[in-house]
Amino acid sequence: MTISRREFLKDAGISSLILLAWQSGLLSTSELAGIEDAFARGEESWVTSVCQQCPGACGIRVRMIGSWPVSITGNPLHPINHKTLCPKGVAGLLSFYDPDRLRGPMRRVGGRGEGKWEKITWEEALAPVVKELNRLREKKETDKVAVMGGRYHGLMRTLFGRFLEAYGSPNYIDNSFAPWQGPIEALEKTHGIRVEPKWDLERTRFLLSFSAPLLEAGSSPVENLRGWANLRRGNTAYRGRVIQVESRLSTTAAKADEWIPVHPGTEGWLALGVIHVILKEDLYDGYYLGEHTAGFSQFKNLVLENYSHQTISEVTGVPIDTIIRLAREFAATKPALAVSARLDPRDQIAIHTLNALVGSINIPGGVLIPRQADTGALPPAGKDLAALEELGLEVLFFYYTNPLFSNPQPERLREIFNKIPLLVSFSPFLDETTNFCDLILPDHTYLERWQDHPTSTIQGFPIVGLSAPVRPPLYDTRHAGDTLLELSRKLGDPVSKALPWKDFETALWEKMQQLFESQKGDLFGTEFESTWTSFLSRGGWRSPSYSNLEEFQKMLREKGGWWDPVYFYEDWARVFPNQSGKFEFPALKDLPTIPPRIQEDFPLSLVSYPLMTMTGGRNANQAWLADIAGPHLQIGWKTWFELNPKTAGQLKIDENDEIWVESSNGRIRGIARLYEGTDPVVVGVPLGFGHTAMGQWAKGIGSNPRAIQEAETAEMPRGKMTRVKVYKV
Numbered sequence: 001m002t003i004s005r006r007e008f009l010k011d012a013g014i015s016s017l018i019l020l021a022w023q024s025g026l027l028s029t030s031e032l033a034g035i036e037d038a039f040a041r042g043e044e045s046w047v048t049s050v051c052q053q054c055p056g057a058c059g060i061r062v063r064m065i066g067s068w069p070v071s072i073t074g075n076p077l078h079p080i081n082h083k084t085l086c087p088k089g090v091a092g093l094l095s096f097y098d099p100d101r102l103r104g105p106m107r108r109v110g111g112r113g114e115g116k117w118e119k120i121t122w123e124e125a126l127a128p129v130v131k132e133l134n135r136l137r138e139k140k141e142t143d144k145v146a147v148m149g150g151r152y153h154g155l156m157r158t159l160f161g162r163f164l165e166a167y168g169s170p171n172y173i174d175n176s177f178a179p180w181q182g183p184i185e186a187l188e189k190t191h192g193i194r195v196e197p198k199w200d201l202e203r204t205r206f207l208l209s210f211s212a213p214l215l216e217a218g219s220s221p222v223e224n225l226r227g228w229a230n231l232r233r234g235n236t237a238y239r240g241r242v243i244q245v246e247s248r249l250s251t252t253a254a255k256a257d258e259w260i261p262v263h264p265g266t267e268g269w270l271a272l273g274v275i276h277v278i279l280k281e282d283l284y285d286g287y288y289l290g291e292h293t294a295g296f297s298q299f300k301n302l303v304l305e306n307y308s309h310q311t312i313s314e315v316t317g318v319p320i321d322t323i324i325r326l327a328r329e330f331a332a333t334k335p336a337l338a339v340s341a342r343l344d345p346r347d348q349i350a351i352h353t354l355n356a357l358v359g360s361i362n363i364p365g366g367v368l369i370p371r372q373a374d375t376g377a378l379p380p381a382g383k384d385l386a387a388l389e390e391l392g393l394e395v396l397f398f399y400y401t402n403p404l405f406s407n408p409q410p411e412r413l414r415e416i417f418n419k420i421p422l423l424v425s426f427s428p429f430l431d432e433t434t435n436f437c438d439l440i441l442p443d444h445t446y447l448e449r450w451q452d453h454p455t456s457t458i459q460g461f462p463i464v465g466l467s468a469p470v471r472p473p474l475y476d477t478r479h480a481g482d483t484l485l486e487l488s489r490k491l492g493d494p495v496s497k498a499l500p501w502k503d504f505e506t507a508l509w510e511k512m513q514q515l516f517e518s519q520k521g522d523l524f525g526t527e528f529e530s531t532w533t534s535f536l537s538r539g540g541w542r543s544p545s546y547s548n549l550e551e552f553q554k555m556l557r558e559k560g561g562w563w564d565p566v567y568f569y570e571d572w573a574r575v576f577p578n579q580s581g582k583f584e585f586p587a588l589k590d591l592p593t594i595p596p597r598i599q600e601d602f603p604l605s606l607v608s609y610p611l612m613t614m615t616g617g618r619n620a621n622q623a624w625l626a627d628i629a630g631p632h633l634q635i636g637w638k639t640w641f642e643l644n645p646k647t648a649g650q651l652k653i654d655e656n657d658e659i660w661v662e663s664s665n666g667r668i669r670g671i672a673r674l675y676e677g678t679d680p681v682v683v684g685v686p687l688g689f690g691h692t693a694m695g696q697w698a699k700g701i702g703s704n705p706r707a708i709q710e711a712e713t714a715e716m717p718r719g720k721m722t723r724v725k726v727y728k729v
Contacts, residue, residue: 042066048075048560050453050467052446053088053095054615055151056080056220057453057463059524059560060089062470069093069447069470075560077524078465079457081222087613087625089222094622095445096474100695101428102442104476112418113436115693122478125441130490132395132422133167137491142168144394150176150401154452154464155511159484159499160399166498167491171391175401182219183340186348187369189590190356192578195369198460199339201227202234203365206333207242208274208326210267210340210351215252217610219455227458228255241333243326245270247607248642248684249677251632260326261679264605264721266316267340268347268592270323271354273312275303277327278357284331288359292572292582299353299585306588317679331358335365346592356583362575368567369575370456373464374518389416398425399480404432405617405691408709409665426480429621435693443480448473450481450505452512453561464515465561479504509553516552521564523555602663602723604647604683608705614688620698621691630686639670639702642684643726648674651726658729661685663722665710668703669729683724 042065051058051072059078063071072092076083095101105125110116136144145167147160152174164172182196196219201207214224231240244253245260245267253259262270278284279300289296309320330336338354340347352367360366396417404410404417410432417423417436425434428442443449446467453465481504488499501507515521522544546552556562568574576582610616613625620626629636641661643653653659657672661683668690678684689702709722 042068047468047470048466048558049447049470050451050465050560051085051089051092052151052451052453052467053092053619054086054217054221055153056086056222057455057465058085058089058220058222059465060085060092062447064470067471069096075524077559078561079461079463079524079563079565080220080455080465082226084222084226086222087628088615088619088622091619091622091624092447094624096447098429098445098621098695098697100430100621100697101445101475102430102440102477105442106440108438112423112438113414115430115435117440122441122476125439126483126487126490129395129422129424129439129487133487133491136394137168141394143171144392145169145397146171146173146388146391146393146395147397147399148173148175148388148401148403149399150406152176152399154454155504155508156399156451156481159481159504159507162498163484163488163495166488166495171393173388175403175407183342183348183352185342185345186340186352189345189349189586190352190584191369191576192584193369193576198368198370198456198458199227199337200365200368200460201337201458202230204231204335204337204360205238205240205365206330206336207231207240208330208336208338208354209242209244209246209252209256210271210338210347211246211343212339212341213250213252213610214339215255216250216612217615220458221612223458241329247605247679247682248609249675250609251612254632254677259677260318260322263315263317263679264607264682265344265347266592267343268350269307269312270316270318271338271347271350272303272307272592273309273316273318273323274327274330274354275350275357276307276309276312277324278331278354279303281328283328284357285359289357292359292361292576293356293585294580294582295585298587302588302591330354334358335360335363337366344592346590349586349590350592353586356585361583362569362572364569368458368460370460371462371564371568371571371574373454373462373562373564374514374520393420395422395424396420398423398427398433398437400427402427402431402433402617404436405694405704406706408706408711410704410707412711426483428477429695430693432691432693441480441483442477443483444469444473444477447471448477449479450508452508457563457565459565460567461563461565462521463561463563464512466512466556468557481507512553512556513549515562516549521562523552524559524561524563599723602725604681604724604726605721606661606663606705606709606724607682607684607721608687608709609684611686611688614686617688617691617704620688620701621695623697626689626697626701629688633673633675635673637701639668639685639689639705640673641670641726642673642675642678642682644678644680644682645674645676647678647680648672651728653726653728659726660729661705661708661724661726663708663710663724665708665722668705668708670703683726 045064047062049060051060058081059075061073061075062069074081074083074085105120106117107120109118184196188194218224242256243258244256246253247264313320336358338351340351355361355367403413423437424439425437426441426443427434428445448469451467455463488495546555613629627636653672655674659672660667685705690704691698
C-alpha cells in the first residue's frame with residue numbers, strides 16, 4: 001500500500017490530537033474506539049472566527065479535521081492582526097480541550113469555596129434563580145439584583161443591560177478594569193466622553209510612553225506590534241523615536257530608543273515636569289490651543305506656580321537636565337504622541353494634557369477617538385466595584401470576571417460576597433469566584449459560541465468582528481445569552497418583552513442586519529477596496545462587495561467581519577462632546593498632588609506587570625503559555641520577583657533564592673531573579689500565577705500579587721504602589 005505525503009501528515013495530526021485529548025482527560029479509553037473511525041473519515045476544513053483570549057479580538061481561522069479543531073492561525077483579512085497571532089491566540093485550542101472545563105450546570109453542596117458540587121439539569125439550575133428573582137420583584141426590591149461583568153462587549157453587554165433595566169435594577173457593576181487599558185478616566189474629565197482612545201502609532205514621529213505595556217498587553221498587542229514596526233521602519237523619510245518612562249525595564253522599554261526609569265507611581269509627576277518646561281519656554285501649539293481648548297491660562301499659571309523642576313526631579317528621581325531635554329524634543333517633533341497605562345486618574349490627566357499642548361488630539365499620528373459601528377445603543381456605563389458594599393445585594397451574577405483572583409485584597413471581597421444569599425456564575429471554568437458561587441450556569445468555550453466583537457483599529461476605524469462556533473458544543477453547556485433569554489421568558493413581562501428573541505444567534509443576526517442597513521463600510525477585504533467604498537458612500541454612492549442581505553450574511557461569516565476604514569478628522573463634536581466642545585484643561589485638584597508615601601517598615605515598592613502570555617491570569621490554565629511566561633528571564637511555571645542586584649546584595653539574597661515579599665496585607669512566596677532593569681526601590685512581579693482554583697494547570701502554581709496589594713482608596717489611589725519588604729525563606 002502506498003501513502004501520499006498529504007495523507008501521512010493528516011494521519012499524524014489526527015493521532016497527535018487523539019493522544020492530546022486522551023492524555024488531558026477529555027476522552028476516556030472507551031471513547032477512543034468510537035472516535036477513531038470518525039477521525040479517519042474527517043475532511044480538512046477551515047472556520048473563520050475571532051480570538052477571545054484577550055480584548056484584542058484578532059481574526060482567526062481554525063483548522064478542522066472532521067468536527068475537531070486542530071490548530072488556529074490568523075485571518076489574513078482581519079484589519080486588527082492581518083494574519084498574525086500572539087502566543088495566546090495559538091494556544092486558544094487548549095481552552096476547548098481543557099480537561100477541567102465545566103461540562104454542565106452545577107449546584108454547590110458544601111460550604112462556599114470548598115469545591116463540593118453536584119451535577120444538575122438546566123431546569124434544576126434555573127428554577128432557584130427564577131424563584132429568587134420573582135420573590136424580590138414581588139417585594140419591590142429589584143434593586144437588590146446585580147450583574148458584575150468583565151469581558152462585557154457587543155450584544156452580550158446589550159442583553160444584560162436590557163435585562164437589568166426591564167427587571168428594575170440599575171446595578172451593572174463594571175469590573176473590566178485593567179492597568180494596560182488606555183486613559184479612560186482622563187478622556188472622561190477632559191473630553192466629556194468615557195471611551196478608550198486609539199493611538200496612531202504608525203504615523204507618529206515621537207512616542208512618549210508612560211508605563212504603557214504596548215508590546216506585552218494593551219487593547220491588542222498584535223496590532224501594537226505592527227504599529228510599532230511601521231513607526232520604526234514603515235516610513236523611508238524618517239524613523240520614529242520611542243521613549244519609555246517606567247520603573248522597570250519592561251519588554252516595551254527594552255525595545256524603545258530610550259528608557260527613562262522613574263520611581264514607581266510618579267509617571268504623572270514627570271509629565272507635569274515636561275509640561276512645566278513646555279509652558280515656561282512657550283513651546284506649545286498656540287493655534288491649536290486657541291481653537292480646540294478651554295482654560296489654558298489658568299492651567300498655565302497653576303503648573304508654573306505649583307510644580308518646579310526641583311520638586312519634580314526629587315519626586316521622580318529623573319535629573320532636571322533629562323526633563324528639560326525630553327520636553328524640548330517632545331514639543332519640537334511633529335506629530336508627537338504621549339500615551340499611558342490606565343494609571344491613577346490624576347496621572348492619566350497630566351499625561352494626556354501633553355497631547356493637547358502640542359496639538360496631537362484628533363490628528364494623524366496623534367490621539368484618535370474612534371467612531372462606533374451602527375449596531376444599536378449600548379447601555380450606560382456601569383457602577384464601580386467600590387459601590388458593591390453599599391448595594392445590599394441578594395443576587396449577584398458574574399459574567400467573565402474573576403474578582404477573587406484579579407482584584408486587590410480578594411479576602412476583603414470574599415467577605416462582601418459571603419453576605420449575598422445567591423451567587424451565580426456563567427463561567428465555563430471553575431475559577432476562584434465561580435468556586436465561591438452557589439450555582440454555575442456554564443457558557444460554551446469561545447470556539448463553540450456566537451459572539452460579535454465591536455472594536456476599532458489604531459487608526460480609529462470601527463470594526464465588528466464575527467465569532468462563529470467551529471463545531472457544536474462538546475458538553476451540556478449553554479451560551480450565556482441563551483441562558484439569559486430563557487430566564488427572561490420564565491420571568492415574563494416586562495423582562496420577556498425586552499428580550500423577545502428565541503435565542504442568541506437570532507438576536508445576533510438581527511444586530512448584523514443593522515450593519516447592512518446602515519449602508520456604511522464594507523466587509524473585510526483589501527484596505528483599498530474598503531476605503532474606496534467608504535468614500536463613495538460619503539458622496540451618496542454605494543458600491544459594496546455584496547448585493548443583498550443574504551449575500552452580506554454569507555460573506556460576513558466567510559470573511560470574519562465588517563469595517564469602515566475612514567476617520568473623520570473634521571468631526572470635533574465626536575472628539576469633544578462636552579459642553580464647551582473643547583479640551584478642558586484640568587484644575588489643580590485633578591492633577592497629581594500626593595507624593596508616593598514612604599514607610600520605613602516596608603522600604604520597597606511592589607510593581608506588578610502583565611505578561612503577554614497570561615492577560616492578568618485569564619489564560620493560566622493553558623499549559624503552553626505557562627511554559628513561556630517569562631522569556632526575558634527564561635522562566636515559567638512559577639512566580640518570580642525581580643530585584644536590582646544592588647538591592648539583593650544589601651538583603652543578602654542570591655539568584656534563585658526562595659524569598660518572601662510582605663506587605664501590611666500579608667505575604668507571598670517566590671524565587672528571586674536579579675535584574676539590572678529594576679529600580680533599586682522596586683520589586684517587580686508578574687501577574688497571572690497564584691490561582692487557588694482554575695484547574696490542574698493553574699491551581700497551586702506560583703503566588704498571586706493581588707493578594708497583598710493595596711485596595712484603591714482616596715489615600716492610596718491607583719498607581720501608587722504597595723509598599724513591601726523582602727526576606728529569604
